[in-house]
Amino acid sequence: LKWMDPGKVVGSVCGVQIGDKFKYRALLKMIGLHSQPQAGIDFAKIEGKNLAISIVDSQRYLNVSGSSDTLIYSGQGGHGLFGSKSPPKDQQLVSGNMAMKNSMDKKSPVRVIRKVASFGMDVFVYDGLYIVDRYTDNKNAEGNIEFKFHLKRIPGQPALHSMLKW
């Protein structure tokens, strides 16, 4: 009746390689890649501080991928999603956003999972470890504060595109 729980791990997950694909968010949890059923930022309390350990880029926020080793990830909260009905608000430096800042301060690695379309189907692909380099908290088009976390891929990992076998 109870699911095996792989728990929360910082850094690489044993047995999971770059390019591994998963159909459902629920699978990410079972494998131990990302525990949150919907939230994009997963974090864990490490030595008394919440550190971000994985993020899922489902392209529902206005994230920007620069080169293949750069990712700009929008903070959560404030209803900044596409098609959200709730009135927009300022994002707050709490919860997942605070965890992202803490990971930045500690230079702690963050797993990145990207939702990509493949043959008309969506899949979640593991893209390896990133470091949060810096963040901004500018106002967006509606005038509300929105965090943007700038992540850099840790060098030495195989390129994602070279690991994609469909």
Added chain:
Amino acid sequence: LKWMDPGKVVGSVCGVQIGDKFKYRALLKMIGLHSQPQAGIDFAKIEGKNLAISIVDSQRYLNVSGSSDTLIYSGQGGHGLFGSKSPPKDQQLVSGNMAMKNSMDKKSPVRVIRKVASFGMDVFVYDGLYIVDRYTDNKNAEGNIEFKFHLKRIPGQPALHSMLKW
């Protein structure tokens, strides 16, 4: 990349016995018991008509279980759920509700899955095949039309309580 899809079946599902328990709705789909991720009524087009093939009683509507072989199931739509924020409306005889009526007319069996609490956890239990006996479309407390489908358990099936082994 693709899930095995057991497809939609009317009546019993091969390999599934009364009393079988499932933790998640997603499992009901994988097994072929109920394809809808949230909707309570699943249906399929049979000989040109949509017939209800399975329902999930999650107790979010005001359903009434009479004796162990009777079930009164509320129609869908009209936001008749507990804690719904949307303004209530009249339910319409469309979609799942229409499928329930069609199953009634054809005396086509409907699988019933019940969400029950067990040791503080929720589980979905397969309860066997029912026939839609009749339905009403009275106004509820708020003055909106609400369907009530009266289902009778097909005789000869083992009692659910006798199959429950926790």
Added chain:
DNA sequence: TAGACGTAGA
């Protein structure tokens, strides 16, 4: 208890 980058089908 409420928030969160869900998901399939109509």
Added chain:
DNA sequence: TCTACGTCTA
């Protein structure tokens, strides 16, 4: 595009 008896974590 939107609805639908979802589901987990904090």
